[in-house]
Amino acid sequence: MAKITINETLCKGCGLCVSACPKQILALSKEKMNSKGYHPATIIDMEKCIGCTSCAIMCPDVVITVER
Amino acid sequence: MAEKVLMKGNEALAEAAIQCGCRHYFGYPITPQTEIAAYMSKRMPKIGGTFLQAESEIAAINMVLGASSAGVRAMTSSSSPGVSLKSEGVSYIAGSDLPALIINVQRGGPGLGGIQPSQSDYWQATKALGHGDFQMFVLAPSTIQEMVDFVKLAYEVGEKYRVPSMILSDGMLGQMMEPVEFPEKNDQDIPEKPWATNGHQNKRKKNIINSLYIEPQELEDLINERYQRYELIMENEQRAEEFMTEDADIIVVAFGASSRVSRSAVHMARAQGIKAGLIRPITLWPFPDKTIKKSMDTASKYLVVEMNKGQMVDDVRLVVEGKKPVEFFGRTGGIIPTPDEVLAQIKKLAGKEE
Amino acid sequence: MAVVFERPKALSDVPFHYCPGCTHGIVHRLVAEVLDELGVVGQTVGVASVGCSVFSYNYFDCDMVQAPHGRAPAVATGLKRSLPDNVIFTYQGDGDLAAIGMAETVHAATRGENITVIFINNAIYGMTGGQMAPTSLPGQVTQTTPYGRDTSVAGHPIRVCELLSTLSGTALAQRVTVDSVKNVNIAKKAIKKGFENQINKRGYSIIEVVSTCPTNWGLSPQEAMKWLQDNMLEYYPLGVYKDVTAEGGNK
Secondary structure (H helix, E strand, O other): OOEEEEOOOOOOOOOHHHHHOOOOOEEEOOOOOOOOOOOOEEEOOHHHOOOOOHHHHHOOOOOEEEEO | OOOOEEEEHHHHHHHHHHHOOOOEEEEOOOOOOHHHHHHHHHHHHHHOOEEEEOOOHHHHHHHHHHHHHOOOOEEEEEOHHHHHHHHHHHHHHHHOOOOEEEEEEEEOOOOOOOOOEOOOOHHHHHOOOOOOOOOOEEEOOOOHHHHHHHHHHHHHHHHHHOOEEEEEEEHHHHHOEEEEOOOOOOOOOOOOOOOOOOOOOOOOOOOEEOOOOOOHHHHHHHHHHHHHHHHHHHHHOOOEEEEOOOOOOEEEEOOHHHHHHHHHHHHHHHHOOOOEEEEEEOEEEOOOHHHHHHHOOOOOEEEEEEOOOOOHHHHHHHHHOOOOOEEEEEOOOOOOOOHHHHHHHHHHHOOOOO | OOEEEOOOOOEOOOOOOOOOOOOHHHHHHHHHHHHHHHOOHHHEEEEEOOOHHHHHHHHEOOEEEEOOOOOHHHHHHHHHHHOOOOEEEEEEEHHHHHHHOHHHHHHHHHOOOOOEEEEEEOOOEOOOOOEOOOOOOOOOOEOOEOOOOOHHHHOOOOOHHHHHOOOOOEEEEEEEEOOOHHHHHHHHHHHHHHHHHHHOOOOEEEEEEEOOOHHHHOOOHHHHHHHHHHHHHHHOOOEEEEEOOOOOOOO
């Protein structure tokens, strides 16, 4: 059981977390756009998160918090 | 006061810096200032200080930037071509509101020029040692005792107003020997520097030493604040020596080495019945305009004597505003004018040409 | 549930100005985590250099000095000689470290200046908009090599770790990258070693991080990572080039 939190306001939508996720449960939001004009990363299926921190390790803006 | 000792100008200046608490010297060899570096290399290891021969003048001034950021009294020294290389660092030091001590033992220029004494870096020191709107506090010693005394003053004024300070010496003062005395307990009153980047120890907010301001308004505000400090320096820190000026008709204006020659010429002129006097600017920036202005009550003519093609004469003319004639006499390329040459100019102005 | 990953304390709350996918942010985090883990934030002074990372003085929560272009090693030298018990690091890009500041870099290394240098090699000048860097690859198109870097005209890229590893004052010269979780973890270990070396007074440590510049390379962040893997790592092999703490571990 694990949980990640993305600060969508500061996310720049680079997608490095999406590529890094071994469970492929992250995607750039198609609907949402933050105040900077980016489509932030969002979690598709939190149930499958294993808390491996890969997404956070690759996030250049340090906007991901991981709990496990 | 301690006993008088006979010392070479460059070495006396170096010793004075040590006695003012300077423990960090960064420099690079260049004639005619190398004795400062050599003296520091001998003394610093014995007193737990740093002497570091840098890879370049550019590196040396940036080491000073780092040491000054840490809050310590640091210095570098060079001669004209080397000072040009330091201009980048000096601009950053000024833009970062850091105090720092820079010594220029001037030699002839431009380019590699020569190795004999010169005053041809007056413009560089007072107008533009580096890019941007800024000033340095510039002191011009004319004796070895002043080479000693001005180190303390340069540190104190620089730290009070957070500006770089320069002692603008020359090859003559650097190389000659005179008896000097060192005041006791020079390093007792180094002020606290709450702005220093020396590690916040989790006890205060972090300090940033910086000269970059992307927002134009922020940069203009900062420069305006800096210029308010410059105004205070102009108001409080002007220094000049007046010699036989009370009744002088012809006033010679000269600084540093050329003021020594000019003083002799004024003596000779007086002996010949000419009412000559001397104003010797001690601070080149701020320029002592108050002293020059005051002298305009009695003086009818001015003669500016420099070891260059005419640089400080601009500042004298700016003060005199065309109300009196301001003539210039100079030798350059490393040549020191003789008292006879200056006397001849004074006599010409007095209408007593032979 | 417990928090197992969060923003390090040594990073301030100021959001990075870097472009999306720029690896500066990853390296900033690694440096900050190391400062936290070593418990030295309060005694650290960082030196920001000219280039995209100049604003790092806003991001690290330690005292910071902004150096003139290329002069960070000299500024760090002045700081370290004045504050020998503090931790002093520079954060420099390839133009700063290997072009305009090469003299300062080589001499700081050969003096064994006891500082830690984080060197970002992304083969391009980022802040000025994508000109050739001393580390741009042969054939690489940049704003000032529009037909590709012609080595007969513009010379060859500099391999900094190899060069500095020949100097006796260098304690650690290690090249890492941050293209994958595995490599980010290796990079962090190297950075930590670089700071530990300083604390143990071992001399000059440089950690070169092969990095991306998606914006000026004209690639997406993912494509940029691939370009780094396919092009940069061949010219800039990862590894330890010098490590005074290792026996027989040097390349």
